[in-house]
Amino acid sequence: xxxxxxxxxxxxxxxxxxxxxxxxxxxxxxxxxxxxxxxxxxxxxxxxxxxxxxxxxxxxxxxxxxxxxxxxxxxxxxxxxxxxxxxxxxxxxxxxxxxxxxxxxxxxxxxxxx
Amino acid sequence: xxxxxxxxxxxxxxxxxxxxxxxxxxxxxxxxxxxxxxxxxxxxxxxxxxxxxxxxxxxxxxxxxxxxxxxxxxxxxxxxxxxxxxxxxxxxxxxxxxxxxxxxxxxxxxxx
Numbered sequence: 179x180x181x182x183x184x185x186x187x188x189x190x191x192x193x194x195x196x197x198x199x200x201x202x203x204x205x206x207x208x209x210x211x212x213x214x215x216x217x218x219x220x221x222x223x224x225x226x227x228x229x230x231x232x233x234x235x236x237x238x239x240x241x242x243x244x245x246x247x248x249x250x251x252x253x254x255x256x257x258x259x260x261x262x263x264x265x266x267x268x269x270x271x272x273x274x275x276x277x278x279x280x281x282x283x284x285x286x287x288x289x290x291x292x
Numbered sequence: 293x294x295x296x297x298x299x300x301x302x303x304x305x306x307x308x309x310x311x312x313x314x315x316x317x318x319x320x321x322x323x324x325x326x327x328x329x330x331x332x333x334x335x336x337x338x339x340x341x342x343x344x345x346x347x348x349x350x351x352x353x354x355x356x357x358x359x360x361x362x363x364x365x366x367x368x369x370x371x372x373x374x375x376x377x378x379x380x381x382x383x384x385x386x387x388x389x390x391x392x393x394x395x396x397x398x399x400x401x402x403x404x
Contacts, residue, residue, distance in 0.1 A: 280341065
């Protein structure tokens with residue numbers, strides 16, 4: 179199947195710093211990329227949907243100024259957690275799809291803010 | 293009402309058992325449906341798509357009932373390795389693309 183590469187796999191950062199997570203579709207053009215967050219023992223929660231070349235659509239309750247999403251090309255989307263705080267510690271997963279096909283997931287990024 | 297609802301479980305079953313999960317969705321315009329499997333601390337992986345006519349892949353059978361807006365997954369002859377969380381996923385195309393909505397997942401534990 180198609181491959182989506184996400185990195186870093188894990189990151190530990192100090193409170194107040196910003197962290198950038200990259201998501202790349204390696205062998206297909208992803209018209210849509212999704213960013214999810216998953217807290218322990220909870221399901222994936224969609225944070226935002228981004229279509230290449232346009233602004234991301236954020237889900238209710240997700241601060242767009244805190245979670246900056248850039249989807250500048252059909253193969254790359256980035257999520258930047260700005261001014262991270264301990265409550266932002268979570269497992270962040272991206273997925274990529276072209277219309278009508280399954281979504282392929284990145285490996286996820288475990289963020290710990292200390 | 294949640295867009296996609298699943299019984300969280302956990303379902304504890306003995307090896308060799310047959311187990312079924314259901315999932316309901318609220319948007320009648322939803323167009324495509326999937327079951328994903330997620331192992332602990334890993335990313336979800338596609339188990340199978342769900343087609344209107346029903347489809348089978350080895351020990352796994354998926355069914356879709358559009359009239360009642362529910363999807364099911366049946367696992368026959370369960371193995372220890374089937375222990376995981378099974379996520380029901382519904383795709384609702386939007387103006388700009390797709391929107392995948394995940395259920396909370398149903399946890400399955402297969403025991404000796």
